[in-house]
Amino acid sequence: MNDIDEVVFLHQVAAPCHLAMLAESIGLKTRVISDIELLEPRGSRSFYLISQQGAAIDCNGIPLVAAQLVKHVPVALYDVTKDSLDEESALLLGIRGLLFSDQRMDLQLTGLRKILADELWYDRTLISRVFRQLVSQIETPLQLSTEGSESFQQLTRREKTIIQLVSSGARNKEIAEGLCISEHTVKAHISSIFRKTHARNRVELLRWAEPFQNQLNLHAAV
Numbered sequence: 001m002n003d004i005d006e007v008v009f010l011h012q013v014a015a016p017c018h019l020a021m022l023a024e025s026i027g028l029k030t031r032v033i034s035d036i037e038l039l040e041p042r043g044s045r046s047f048y049l050i051s052q053q054g055a056a057i058d059c060n061g062i063p064l065v066a067a068q069l070v071k072h073v074p075v076a077l078y079d080v081t082k083d084s085l086d087e088e089s090a091l092l093l094g095i096r097g098l099l100f101s102d103q104r105m106d107l108q109l110t111g112l113r114k115i116l117a118d119e120l121w122y123d124r125t126l127i128s129r130v131f132r133q134l135v136s137q138i139e140t141p142l143q144l145s146t147e148g149s150e151s152f153q154q155l156t157r158r159e160k161t162i163i164q165l166v167s168s169g170a171r172n173k174e175i176a177e178g179l180c181i182s183e184h185t186v187k188a189h190i191s192s193i194f195r196k197t198h199a200r201n202r203v204e205l206l207r208w209a210e211p212f213q214n215q216l217n218l219h220a221a222v
Contacts, residue, residue: 047076077095
């Protein structure tokens, strides 16, 4: 969360934005906007949370404004109604996570913390399924770019292991416990992985890793 200066909530319903109040209570700088015309993205150091309630949505239940913002700034959705949104489409679009309206506030706060820490907040099974689908869509071996191959060679053995765990849906705490290292060390490894692969977040890392899945599987089997 150290890299986030402000959490912006687009809240287009009359009810108070309780999640913003909760975010303020733990020391986060927040801004609540009710009029979409006043929404002016201020760069990647702001994180945008878009309420599904009151928003114009597409056929997958994703707010139209979120689909536009995600091209430029980090975005997550909150006040999401269960079964009203295609979670897989949201993940592939680049939405960082979903906070459901029927979840307890403490669980929503946990999700908010994870999202701001650059983790995906989706069901682990969904992340694993989407990753497998992405790999299965590769009908023929991809011709790896020289740049991509060089990036892969730069990865350490531990970093390759962590990419495998990330692709399985494991979160930082789970990775730390599985490898018997601290969460701080996991974050340092992931930062190094992002730098070497030129990925800005975990969604981009999953896409980057697609053509290298066979090598990663072989690595994991050794």
